[in-house]
Amino acid sequence: MQPLYLLIVAVALVASGTAEVMNDFSSCIKYFFGGKPPNGFEKTAFPVPEEHLPDSKAPQCLAAYQQSSPAYICQKISKGNQYYFATLYDRGRRIPLYSAYLVDKGKPCSKRPGFFRLEPQLIHRELSAESQQIQETKNIIKKYNIKKGCKGQFPEYQEKHKLMQSQAVDEDYNDAAKQGYDRGHLNPRQHHNQEEFCDSTFTFTNVVAMNKELNNNIWNKHEIEMKEIMERHCGQMYVITGAVPDNGKKVNNRVYVPSHIWSAYCCVNNMGRPIQSGGVLVRNNNNAQKQTMTVNKLEEELGKLYNQEIKLIDGCQT
Numbered sequence: 001m002q003p004l005y006l007l008i009v010a011v012a013l014v015a016s017g018t019a020e021v022m023n024d025f026s027s028c029i030k031y032f033f034g035g036k037p038p039n040g041f042e043k044t045a046f047p048v049p050e051e052h053l054p055d056s057k058a059p060q061c062l063a064a065y066q067q068s069s070p071a072y073i074c075q076k077i078s079k080g081n082q083y084y085f086a087t088l089y090d091r092g093r094r095i096p097l098y099s100a101y102l103v104d105k106g107k108p109c110s111k112r113p114g115f116f117r118l119e120p121q122l123i124h125r126e127l128s129a130e131s132q133q134i135q136e137t138k139n140i141i142k143k144y145n146i147k148k149g150c151k152g153q154f155p156e157y158q159e160k161h162k163l164m165q166s167q168a169v170d171e172d173y174n175d176a177a178k179q180g181y182d183r184g185h186l187n188p189r190q191h192h193n194q195e196e197f198c199d200s201t202f203t204f205t206n207v208v209a210m211n212k213e214l215n216n217n218i219w220n221k222h223e224i225e226m227k228e229i230m231e232r233h234c235g236q237m238y239v240i241t242g243a244v245p246d247n248g249k250k251v252n253n254r255v256y257v258p259s260h261i262w263s264a265y266c267c268v269n270n271m272g273r274p275i276q277s278g279g280v281l282v283r284n285n286n287n288a289q290k291q292t293m294t295v296n297k298l299e300e301e302l303g304k305l306y307n308q309e310i311k312l313i314d315g316c317q318t
Helices: 002-016 026-031 134-148 159-166 170-178 195-200 212-216 218-233 295-306
Strands: 071-074 086-090 095-102 181-185 207-211 236-251 255-268 274-283 291-293
Touching (some): 026 095, 095 207, 170 181, 170 255, 207 212, 207 255, 218 255, 218 274, 236 295, 255 295, 291 295
Antiparallel strands (some): 071 086, 086 095, 181 207, 236 255, 274 291
């Protein structure tokens, strides 16, 4: 019996230590129809921003040292015990390229957490697997710096610098608000009915600078329509929502603003068979008009915008 016991313990240890920032989406693959993530986006991400190394003996002290872009994130929060959705994060542009999730039936959550979380593992892979509030994240970085001997006199090693080097922060979206942009969720709170699922969407890796008029009107109505389709027709609904970066526009001179917002869905019956699918594409501006289309057409349009072949949901063209 001892070998079996040891095997069970080993499996449990591996499961409990699973990281949030991954090499792929295998740990949260259930959020993609047929277990197949989109193809093509990984080739469009900008690399991790280069940074001066002040201490050649401690390269591990730099934020995102030897990490690749994009980052594959299986989203977790500290009060939950599972992955809540998947995000492909462009480290160089500091925005998500897309988030993939399942829509819940029932009344959406009403309570908002009142803050946005950060992802410690975008800074160093060995840090906390759960998204954290800013002070918690700074404390985690401070402990890492002490452990690794990262000298505090170097600005590149300080907590705030590491945060801002690795991802978007409050200052970026405060600046965005002055320019008429909201914190636009790719995976929206209103598509979930359990508190931990709703709270998990409040992370900077799940929001983009979305035109305020678009976010409050056309896009909000679209999210409501998606929920209605789910309630009326679907046993389950797979959704992938993303943003096309505008390489000529940033907020706070750091975070890229999207030129377009898009979304694709696959509705399946209780047997898991596809019965309905569709896509939308909209410009990220005041005069936006929602374009409704098939998933294949959306793939074609995104391919033109990215100058790169894109595959979204394979096998759900209805």
